[in-house]
Amino acid sequence: MAPARTPPRRRGRPSQPVLSEERITSAAIKIVASRGYRHLTMTELARELKVSTSALYNHTSSKRDVLIRVQDRINQGIDRSGFGSLPWDRALERWARSYRDCYAQHTAMIPIMAVLPVADSPHTLEMYETVARGLADAGWARGDIADVIVSVESLVFGAAYDATAPADIFDPGERSDLAPVFADAVRARPTDAAAAADEAFDVALRAMLDGLRLRLAAGRD
C-alpha cells in the first residue's frame, strides 16, 4: 500500500471539506439500497458519512433536497433505449415497464417524483426529452406528447404501488358474503402477489397502448 502522502493540513485544520453534495447523495443511495427508506434520516446519513448531523446543512438545504437528488439518480436507471430503435409503441412499453419496476423499489419517492418540477433534475429532463423525441418522430402531434407521457407515468406510479401490495390486499376476509362477485374475481387471481400485480399491469398497459394506437391513427386521418 502506498504510504499516505503527508496531507497539507495546517494542524487541526482539514485540508479540504470532508463533505460534498455528491458524497451526501451517494451515501443516501447507499442507505436506501441497503436498509431502505425508513432508515434514510439525516442522523443516519451523517453517521454513514462520519460527521455530525448539522454538518450536512453546510451542503444541502433540507432533507427534501437530498431526496430530489436521489430521485434524479434513480431515474438514470430507467430504460429508454427503445426510443430511436423500436417502433414508438414498443419503446413506450419498454419504458413503462422499466419505469414501473424501478419505482416499485422506490415507492417512497413517488409522492415526490409525481409533483416535483423537473428543472432541477437533469437526468430526469433528459429522459423526458428522449421520450418526447421518440413520440414526435413517430408522428404524434405536438399537443398530445405531454399528455401521452403523463398518461403512462400516472399508470406507472399507481402500478408501482400495486406491485408492492400484500398478497391479501383484496381478500375480503370474513366478509366475503357481503362481496360475493368481487370475492370470486379475486379468487381468480394468481396467489402470488407479484404475479397478480404483473398480470394486472399487463392488462392495464396493453389497454392503454391499444387506446393510444387508436388515438394516433385517428389523429392522422
Added chain:
Amino acid sequence: MAPARTPPRRRGRPSQPVLSEERITSAAIKIVASRGYRHLTMTELARELKVSTSALYNHTSSKRDVLIRVQDRINQGIDRSGFGSLPWDRALERWARSYRDCYAQHTAMIPIMAVLPVADSPHTLEMYETVARGLADAGWARGDIADVIVSVESLVFGAAYDATAPADIFDPGERSDLAPVFADAVRARPTDAAAAADEAFDVALRAMLDGLRLRLAAGRD
C-alpha cells in the same frame, strides 16, 4: 325509550367514556378537511377532542389505524352510481373520474389506500363489489375483473398526484435547450395546472377505456 338506567358513577367519575372510535374518526376527518393532513397528528386529534394524547390509545391502536378508518369514510364519497344504470364503460368512466377527484384532495392517503388490505374497510369492499358486479353483468370474464379494477385504480392514483402538481412541473427552466422537443410539447399544454392535468387524464382514461373495450370484444368472439 327506556329510561337510562342510573349510571353507576361514583362521584367525579364520568358516567360514560368521552371517547370512541367513531368520535376519533370524525375528528380526524374534520381536521383533514379544515386544516389538511399536515395537521393530522395524534396531538392535534387529542386537542380537537379535548383529551390527552395518550387517551386516544384506549380506543385506537395506532395512527395508522385512524388513517385506515378515515380512508374507508373517504371512499364512501366515490361515485359508483353508474353501475347498474349505465353501460359498463360509461359507469367505469364515471367511477374513475370521481375516484381521481376524490384522491386528488387526499393524496396523503394514496400510499395507504394503494397497499391496504380491504378486509377491514367495509365501505371500500362494498365499492369493489359494486364495480365487480357491474363488470360481470357486462360480460367480463371472471379472470379479468380484478385486473380491470386494478388497472383503473392504478391510473387513478397516479393521476390524482398529477392533479396536485404545480403548474411548472414540466418547465425545463434554463435548460430548455437541452430538451427542445420536450420543452415544445410542454408549451402546448394549458398554462393552468388543473386544466393541463384534466386534459392529460382525459387522454389517459379514454385510451384505457378504448383498450378495455377492445379486450372485452376480443374475449367474446
Added chain:
DNA sequence: ACCTGAACACCGTTCAAGT
C-alpha cells in the same frame, strides 16, 4: 469555510398512577 455540540420544536407511543 466548514465542522461540532447543544438546543428547539416537534413526532408517535408507552406506562405508572389516579379515579
Added chain:
DNA sequence: ACCTGAACACCGTTCAAGT
C-alpha cells in the same frame, strides 16, 4: 374501564462556538 402526566426514543433544523 378510562383518563392524565411524564417519559421515551425518535424526527428535521438552527445556531453559537470553535478552528
